[in-house]
Amino acid sequence: MDYQSAIDWLFSQLANYQSQGSIAYKPGLENIEALLKGLDNPHTKLKAVHIAGTNGKGSTAHAIAAMAIENGYKVGLFTSPHIKDFRERIKINGLLLEETYVVDFVNQNQALFERIRPSFFEITTAMAFKAFADKKCELVVIETGLGGRLDASNVLNPILSVITNIGIDHVQFLGDTRSKIAFEKAGIIKKNIPVCIGEMDEETAPVFIKKAKAENARIYRPKSLAFKTDLLGDFQQLNLNLAFSAIQVLIEKGWYFDAQKNLNALNRIKKLTQFKGRLEQLQKDPIVLVDASHNAAGIELLFQEIQQFDFNDLHCVFGSSNDKDFEKSVSLFPKDAHYYFCSFDSSRSLNATDFNLLGKKYKLNYKYYNTADVAYSAALKCSKVGDLVLVFGSFFILEKII
CATH class of the missing domain: 3.90.190.20 (Mur ligase, C-terminal domain)
Structure with a gap:
């Protein structure tokens, strides 16, 4: 099949939350684990920054990716949903995944899909992990699809977790209070892995602190700096500060980032990552x-x-x-x-x-x-x-x- 046929097949054959809603939501990691096992577990080869939160995930993810790209790393970026082209979900150094890769992935794994019957998001997540591993990305930035604890992306053992904020959304899946939603988002906090948290308050802080303590995960909080950026909106300063904080943690872990290149990157996020649709x-x-x-x-x-x-x-x-x-x-x-x-x-x-x-x-x-x-x-x-x-x-x- 050609590219359009592959995309049509993905949308018609697989449950897709973006168009079908709750009927497509498959909580739990059994499907994605089976799917990734059939692909030789590409996620285990990735050095990942894993991001959850109600709002700001996309902006934070693109800002982190932009700084890493500007510093010379080969960076995979997985976000959702897309606006016009399915491949917006899977980018490497700001470029959309090749159409031929999508076609080959769909064609070569038909038997695996038939056996496991994965959701649209599960197969898209697996495609991203496989592409990033195949193309030897040095750092990957992965945004959760929905929630965190039971999200397909949570099979990762990241080098850093990031949580932006907690608001009321997707209550039919995540709970009807901010503390319940925080519990689901906190599911991406992993044992001995640091976590950067953007916004905490009296309702969400106890949830995050309890989970971090149980996992021996150090919590980092962003400072309040003013960055020049090509993204419109004062609210982006919260996302940029969180992204900048994440980079500082990576520096602590031995990654090299040049301070001036980081600032340069934040002022051209859209050019470096093809970020669209936010103000x-x-x-x-x-x-x-x-x-x-x-x-x-x-x-x-x-x-x-x-x-x-x-x-x-x-x-x-x-x-x-x-x-x-x-x-x-x-x-x-x-x-x-x-x-x-x-x-x-x-x-x-x-x-x-x-x-x-x-x-x-x-x-x-x-x-x-x-x-x-x-x-x-x-x-x-x-x-x-x-x-x-x-x-x-x-x-x-x-x-x-x-």
Whole structure:
């Protein structure tokens, strides 16, 4: 099969949380362990930084990868979900994994897939680990898919664990309190392996400290420094400080990183890693911003961040999955903005009925559109010079715009 056939097969044959939701979620490590065993356990050959957290995983992962790349290391980066191209999930020194590798991996392991029946995320995780081992990456940065303790990526024995923060998200899988969610994320803390933790408070700190003590894992906390960066948004300083802290721990462990190269890297993360979709500006007038914020904590922060821009009217294109606490998110929406609600092609998407109920309940000025591209076109048409068009929510929405 060719590349497109391989991708079609992956999405049609394997349970895929991104499009199917909870039916695709397979907690536990038995499947991924069996799959990796059939591939000669490539994960055991990797020196990995393993990252969990509710928000900021992608930014932190890309910042760590950028600094390592700038310092001359061959770096594998595994993140999810993708926006446009499946291979965005698996990058080496900022370049997407070759199409031929994806095709060969799918073709050569059909019998293994048939025997184990892995989920989409399990097979993608295995592909990433195998690719990074085959291509002899010196350092890999691995983002969890969902949670931590039972996530497929947690078969790793990393050289460093990183936890960004804890918010309310995926409650049907991870628990309905921040302490329960922290317990799941803390599952990536491993015996005698240091852990960098970005945000801790009275609800989450006891969970992290208890787990770290049980595993004899030293906790590192980031400082509060101000970095120059090509990433928009003051909130990125939290992620950059955490990433910088992770690099300092690697230096303690004997890795070489040049201080000036680290600073240079943080100012060109997007160029070094092809990072997209986090408060990314697509045009200047009207200003068009896209952002992957999709839970209440991220959306609240997003509306704070756009205040740094000088604009007249705000036009918001928004779509969300129905397994999020979408009502809490919508309750945070400014009342003086224009909203262009839209759906995407998935059973997980909010639909016209959902948006009509929410729009009326919170007295929003809104219209509904079947697809993101039509909603975006309408927003551009209605906007004027000096306005701001904000596209946010599900990655499926960003796929149609970027």
